[in-house]
């Protein structure tokens with residue numbers, strides 16, 4: 001399975017609409033990949049809290065339209081990262097959109113763990129409460145978003161639901177880049193899954209983004225890692241590696257708690 005991670009730059013000098021068009025073109029350039037991934041909140045920026053209200057979209061809003069068309073044109077499964085979703089009842093959610101190669105919405109995921117403690121996303125947005133997995137032709141995917149990466153119990157639940165590949169769009173800051181790289185590998189090792197972790201580049205709302213998107217195999221080896229700037233990572237994944245790793249080193253079978 002070929003996967004492409006688009007580590008797009010989020011820069012306040014570029015309009016949201018221009019970035020949407022550019023993201024669509026970048027997705028179309030990945031024709032030939034099976035799965036394409038964009039980061040968290042790339043239209044507005046994960047730390048652009050002051051714009052969340054004005055840039056919020058209905059689920060089937062402009063980002064949905066642009067990404068559905070891009071998935072169809074490229075003929076790829078597209079995890080289109082997340083948007084600020086305005087629910088018809090009023091609350092905002094950090095909602096990921098996943099499209100099939102025919103441009104249909106296959107899944108949504110509302111971020112469960114909101115970042116910011118007593119400010120930012122944690123107070124402006126509502127939390128999701130549903131685990132989301134999706135069966136692709138070659139692998140079962142479990143999804144999570146950014147700060148979720150710090151909560152291993154979520155990933156274990158995804159593995160219990162059958163996930164073999166964990167897809168994690170993010171808008172992770174540069175100052176905690178070491179945590180990002182460490183946790184992405186930890187989630188792969190402890191769950192014996194592929195991890196596709198796609199962040200943003202650039203600086204928005206005064207927060208420099210880490211970049212360093214990464215693809216980790218089920219043994220914890222880094223197969224590809226981006227730098228800090230905008231970049232597309234493309235990697236061929238051998239899906240048999242998940243079962244092989246779990247068979248040769250059956251640690252998941254030795255669980256005592258939480259089964």
Ligand SMILES: NC(=O)CCC(=O)C(=O)O
Pocket residue numbers: 040046114115145146147148150170171172173176179
């Ligand atoms: N957008 C986020 O969830 C940021 C998470 C983060 O900065 C951290 O966990 O550290």
